[in-house]
């Protein structure tokens with residue numbers, strides 16, 4: 065489904081992502097772990113088109129999508145969350161998640177070349193029945209997505225995102241990604257900053273998504289969660305892939321232990337107990 | 340051939356002057372990612388302090404330079420301490436707006452103190468010229484070159500060998516890392532603003548001497564030129580700013596040589612637009628820049644907008660609709676007509692600056708396009724006025740969007756520069772395209788407002804016409820913002836990276852906002868043209884753009900009702916308090932500053 069070959073990104077003298085190969089089959093979940101600064105987020109940026117590789121290719125569903133714009137990749141069904149949480153602060157929870165469904169708008173965005181945008185403007189102002197129905201359906205769908213988070217988000221559906229707690233903003237991000245109906249979902253440290261209860265909830269949700277057949281690429285520091293969920297684990301350090309395999313195997317790989325120890329376990333307290 | 344050498348020398352000298360401004364801008368941008376729109380005002384202040392020193396105190400030249408540098412530096416320090424430092428933790432738009440407000444206040448203070456009339460600023464240097472090759476060079480040229488080189492050397496030594504200079508460099512490389520290493524950011528900002536202001540002030544004085552004339556219009560020009568040079572060199576890049584300045588000086592000088600003086604600025608702004616389009620990171624940027632790190636905080640002040648119940652809006656609209664039926668004076672109606680026209684412009688700007696986050700500083704250009712289109716259509720082709728106004732709106736929508744579209748890929752402060760430059764370009768084209776626009780003479784005898792063959796001449800009918808048009812535009816905009824476009828616009832404003840990752844094309848939605856907003860502004864300009872019956876290239880100027888911005892911030896960015904309330908307040912209150920016209924701009928500047936500082940969400944809240 066997703067396959068990366070020799071993917072490389074340099075920032076000045078630093079090679080943030082160094083010739084990474086990766087194959088993610090449909091329906092599987094691969095976790096990427098590694099110390100801070102290993103290049104995991106940069107790898108996500110390359111896959112989602114927010115950054116362009118200096119070398120290497122990205123294939124999605126057999127198609128070469130290297131260097132395509134993020135807009136195009138979103139339309140192809142790739143959705144992601146951001147490590148630091150990038151919700152639209154002044155938009156309500158509802159609107160944030162509706163933005164996730166943007167690529168699926170049809171009635172209001174007729175695929176007519178050149179005058180398409182003007183039609184979109186006209187339809188938005190006139191709002192014929194088709195457009196209203198589409199919007200109504202999406203709103204119902206958003207409520208269904210939010211219901212997956214129990215009572216965390218539904219009661220706050222009309223509140224602006226800036227007023228939410230950190231954990232809730234992370235949830236809104238995931239809800240937004242789900243509204244895209246992704247074929248591939250990239251989660252960048254979805255449990256960062258969450259307490260154990262919240263982490264457990266998040267883990268259950270990701271497990272559920274996986275069980276539903278979603279293909280997932282996960283960056284996560286919490287090893288417990290990684291071990292539970294992953295079909296395979298990839299370990300990155302200084303841009304390179306230093307180990308790959310089933311969780312247990314990787315966990316005991318001397319190179320991995322060395323990489324973490326070499327970095328003084330910085331930023332990854334969970335690993336301390338793990339290794 | 341000799342004249343070419345002269346033009347080259349002239350270009351390099353002027354470039355040297357620009358460099359003094361641009362280096363300051365680059366230093367400030369480097370450490371605080373802020374384009375200091377007040378830089379030109381400091382330059383203006385420097386020129387007038389120079390005038391006071393030379394003409395009234397008769398100081399010798401070296402002392403004059405020192406006085407100007409020190410006085411300007413003090414102004415810079417005051418701006419940093421009281422204008423910007425309090426905004427350190429506020430939303431991204433705040434410091435930008437603050438420097439715009441400061442710039443207006445400073446310019447107006449200078450104007451009120453010294454009158455807007457130009458003054459001579461003698462250079463005190465002997466009036467001789469030396470033959471150099473085929474051209475000539477005077478002592479003032481040498482002085483400017485000398486000041487430029489000395490400043491560059493001093494700056495180099497400071498940045499390279501002093502502890503504070505090291506801190507400045509560290510902060511401009513990575514502000515957060517520098518802070519963690521114990522760099523005192525306030526001290527760095529102080530240093531940078533002090534230096535930038537000293538350089539800018541001296542530059543203003545030198546330019547005054549070079550042309551032996553100073554006037555208050557210098558300020559905006561200097562900001563624009565400095566920014567052009569800085570952007571050409573790569574924002575925040577100090578050596579780049581110097582090279583960009585010299586390049587700008589040469590381009591202008593050769594442009595003037597070939598096409599004539601009135602084209603000088605046009606070349607500067609075209610250079611800016613070309614660089615922004617082709618190399619938005621400047622000519623010397625290291626290849627393609629990585630996307631910036633996630634920004635914390637939002638662009639506009641988060642707030643819960645004041646919800647005004649529908650019935651209250653209806654009542655207010657009804658009161659204003661029947662107002663002319665009561666015995667109100669012509670003066671009141673006139674004031675409110677102005678408010679409705681400004682309200683339409685504010686609707687446009689609140690959409691563009693508030694909803695999509697593109698803080699346009701050239702919005703008056705949209706008025707001008709609408710006004711000229713409507714006036715020319717009705718005069719030259721006898722198009723009925725009502726239809727001509729709609730054509731004016733459509734032309735503003737189309738042309739305005741086309742002109743601004745190269746800058747859609749820019750972010751934050753760059754958009755403001757680009758729109759400011761495009762506004763200037765529009766005004767310069769109107770000035771120079773005589774065969775169509777009648778150039779500096781302007782267009783007179785524009786037919787009065789009329790609708791379906793009936794002339795609208797009575798104050799009541801004009802009042803109703805403008806009120807109804809504004810209300811219709813407001814309703815349409817409200818409907819637009821309630822659709823998926825509204826949330827798309829606001830999502831792009833809040834986080835354009837996340838928006839792109841979810842499939843929102845920035846070009847498409849920014850275009851749509853400018854198309855809709857351009858129409859409203861164009862209609863406002865069209866109506867104004869038929870009301871005034873005479874327009875020229877200065878009828879719609881930057882002051883109006885800034886006034887509209889103040890209105891929009893007063894009402895609450897993105898807030899439709901707020902835009903109208905703000906327009907009524909800013910047009911009406913000075914009338915109520917009978918504030919003399921000269922002081923109004925000053926008041927608007929102060930209002931802008933106070934709002935940014937104390938109520939960034941405006942009266943009715945940002946949306």
Ligand SMILES: Nc1ncnc2c1ncn2[C@@H]1O[C@H](COP(=O)(O)OP(=O)(O)O)[C@@H](O)[C@H]1O
Nearest residue numbers: 075080099100101102103104105106107629630
């Ligand atoms: N836009 C950028 N410009 C320069 N360097 C960057 C940029 N983004 C990331 N880096 C660097 O690339 C390396 C990898 O960063 P990142 O991908 O964020 O790591 P991780 O997500 O594994 O913690 C780090 O050293 C970081 O400083």
Ligand SMILES: [Mg+2]
Nearest residue numbers: 104105106147
């Ligand atoms: Mg990361």
